[in-house]
Amino acid sequence: MNVRILLVVGSFILSVATGLILGRGGAGTAAAGGRDDTLVVGLSLDTLKEARWQADRDLFVSRVRALGGEVIVLSANSDDTVQISDVEKLITNKVDVLVIVPHDGTAMAKAVSMAHQAGIPVIAYDRLIKDSDLDMYVSFDNLRVGELQAQFVVDQLKGKGKIVRIYGSKTDNNAAQFKQGQDNVLKPFIDRGDIQVVHEDWADDWKPENAKRIMNAAITAKGTAFDAVLASNDGTAGGAIQALTEEGLAGQKLVTGQDAELVACQRIVAGTQAMSIYKPLKRLAGSAAELAVKMGRRQVVVATQTTHNGRIAVPSLLNEVVTVTRANIADTVVKDGFHPYDEVYRGVPVANRPPRTPAQP
Secondary structure (H helix, E strand, O other), X not given: OOOOOOOOOOOOOOOOOOOEEEOOOOOEEEOOOOOOOOOEEEEEEOOOOOHHHHHHHHHHHHHHHHOOOEEEEEEOOOOHHHXXXXXXXXXXXXXXXXXXXXXXXXXXXXXXXXXXXXXXXXXXXXXXXXXXXXXEEEEEOHHHHHHHHHHHHHHHXXXXXXXXXXXXXXXXXXXXXXXXXXXXXHHHHHHHOOEEEEEXXXXXXXXXXXXXXXXXHHHHHHOOOOOEEEEOOHHHHHHHHHHHHXXXXXXXXXXXXXXXXXXXXXHHHHXXXXXXEEOOHHXXXXXXXXXXXXXXXXXXXXXXXEEEOOOOEEEEEEXXXXXXXXXXXXXXXXXXXXXXXXXXXXXXXXXXXXXXXXXXX
């Protein structure tokens, strides 16, 4: 039975090792162990290598527990074959609803079909699953992410300059959306010749080492006569900054990012990264957990947005994002408790830090 909801709202997330059920009591029990009538969410994660996904996991786990549910968590380590196998395991364990962060948004269409054959609804979390009869998609406004990144570059360069562009993984639909958002802003400047892209490439699997190779290639081919690096997330920004550091250029070239990872926030206050995009994960993970529980209980969920995945208009919840710079980092990621004040400003002399307010952990 394919559970098709009106229009959407929310999604999932979490993870631990392989095949643990995290329940309201906090203890993990073997996935193959006994089941009572407690609602069980199956979570298939692409990876847990990045700090961002660990944060999503923790927030989602907490909310699902509060709602009285359990979660079977499997992480595929960025391997499509493993992720399909993980989905098969979750289906075998008769989860009530399946939440997937796909490594490859096209490859996971098979997972949606398998789940539907077993009568299990599917939510795509953060990354869209393409060419499938997907039930829901919960993410951030990814076009807006790209637009904010590019607009920051345009504003800082006053509309003129040379840039290097480092995109994300070709297998991730989000990477294409970030690029599209960037293009929306950059196109008129590029068409007029005011902004020149001197080098561009895709960083496979979002790996920082691949971004570093792209940055090294840009410097080898074009030299250092560029003004900014439009990197699509904090991991690729970190790889680019490593290459710039080796050339003695860290802090001299504007570098963008996304996800507001702790290490990126530390680079921002240190001056080697210019900005990031803060995604309020607590809001996303909370609404995702609530939606997953509702869908698992076959309750009606209503939403007002859709995203076309190549086959259908998928009911969607797209959350807003915020540009983070040195000027507002204390009033955004720190104030929200996303990262602790002392961790963000580690290495910054106390005299150079903004005042700590009572609301800041």
